[in-house]
Amino acid sequence: MLEQVRLGLQQALAVRISAGPATGAAQQIWQLGASAQFNVVALPLVAETAWNTALDRLTHSGPPLLVVAERISQQARTHLRTRGICYADAAGNAWLRHAAGLLVALRGNQPAGPGPTPPAPTRLNVAGMRLVFLLLRTPALVACPVREIAKATRFSPSVVVRTLAYLAGHALWSAEPAEWAALRPAVIEHWVEHYATTLRNRLNPQRYRWLTAAPPTWPYPLPAGCVWSGEAAAQRLLGLAAAPPPLLMLYSTLPRAQLAHQLQLVPCQRGPVELLNPYFLPLSPDLEQCAPPLVVYADLLAAATPRAAALAQDVKSCVEL
Incomplete structure (x- = not known):
């Protein structure tokens, strides 16, 4: 969910949003542009009456808090703004405020439920090429969750998500080891096709x-x-x-x-x-x-x-x- 909301917000604002190291299963640091940083926390879809308790447990030191959820109701959005807490959801709603001079207010128009899946990248970049190489050398990784792949390869989860989406978009991905083994020759040829122009010259x-x-x-x-x-x-x-x-x-x-x-x-x-x-x-x-x-x-x-x-x-x- 964090990755889905990050990519949607990045597209809406036309500003690069990088995800820093996670400090927990549902917590990250996001960097917007050059100076705006947020402590991002994913909260489950719960009743608004339970949000106070959840928010009170979160640390308020460091960068401003940014709450992310599948969908945040109007009542919860009003409550968060009153408390000065930033938010963003998969439905396109967002309210961001930062001392660096950033103020963003977006109202989504998507129906309740999960937002659209971000489009897969149109080409593999250097990080993606290196990640595919590691997946080819270590087939057991394909059966691991995104965060485990990221940890084992030392790439950010966002790089892993984008790369796997690219492979899936080209019918070159499976998390089943046997299916990945069958796809491996095609993945190799696809990787080699882009090797000279994308990776080798770097x-x-x-x-x-x-x-x-x-x-x-x-x-x-x-x-x-x-x-x-x-x-x-x-x-x-x-x-x-x-x-x-x-x-x-x-x-x-x-x-x-x-x-x-x-x-x-x-x-x-x-x-x-x-x-x-x-x-x-x-x-x-x-x-x-x-x-x-x-x-x-x-x-x-x-x-x-x-x-x-x-x-x-x-x-x-x-x-x-």
């Missing part, structure tokens, strides 16, 4: 060349905190003995300058080495020092070369993504 990819004219002897080990991806990882995953690929791609948690110094690299726009920040922490590299196969597969397709595309299909056929 990983600070940079190209380098070797400091010396002659590159090190291939193959060679990486420092701790680094894993191969792309063609170099595909060679290892497939057990191929081959010459070094034209582009060596690796992820590292090391500071970029430190890594470049250790590997004797210097920046070069078309250099044969590409360094990226990982999004699949912890790295937990295997004995081959490779990124997860799904990452390798996505990077190969993002390279958009016939050689990389052929290796991508080999990885998909021979290695569990």
Whole structure:
């Protein structure tokens, strides 16, 4: 309910409303714009005579109190305004007052009962892409409630709700593990389709060349905190003995300058080495020092070369993504 009301209020006010960490099962901090913050509490649909007792139990320290419910009657809205307590409901009624100079009064015109479900996002953003990746790597999460998924993945519940709504809108979501397993190949291909333009370009990819004219002897080990991806990882995953690929791609948690110094690299726009920040922490590299196969597969397709595309299909056929 909190998420439904937050999204409806955000749309009505045309102002971003972010939900902060929850302090309880039905309590959050909402941030409206740059300066207005509210302590948000969800109350059940109860008789107005019981609201006094419920409100008296709530703390009044910190940001102004904002009561959220499925539907707040006219009598209860009047009572809340008299007490100076802000409110918002799923029917579109809202009254917000803040010392930052905010005063909002909205009257809903929807019938009693739950409000409309907010529309699913039209595309996955970076957070959504990362969350889908984690769901693909940890299938047991799909059967968990939203808050448990949020806690396990360290994303806010609002990110989880939006992402699952997006997947459901594309017939790519099920909270049943067996059904999710059946959907997994389609989810992977959908995720990979958006990987290069949405997620990969946010990983600070940079190209380098070797400091010396002659590159090190291939193959060679990486420092701790680094894993191969792309063609170099595909060679290892497939057990191929081959010459070094034209582009060596690796992820590292090391500071970029430190890594470049250790590997004797210097920046070069078309250099044969590409360094990226990982999004699949912890790295937990295997004995081959490779990124997860799904990452390798996505990077190969993002390279958009016939050689990389052929290796991508080999990885998909021979290695569990």
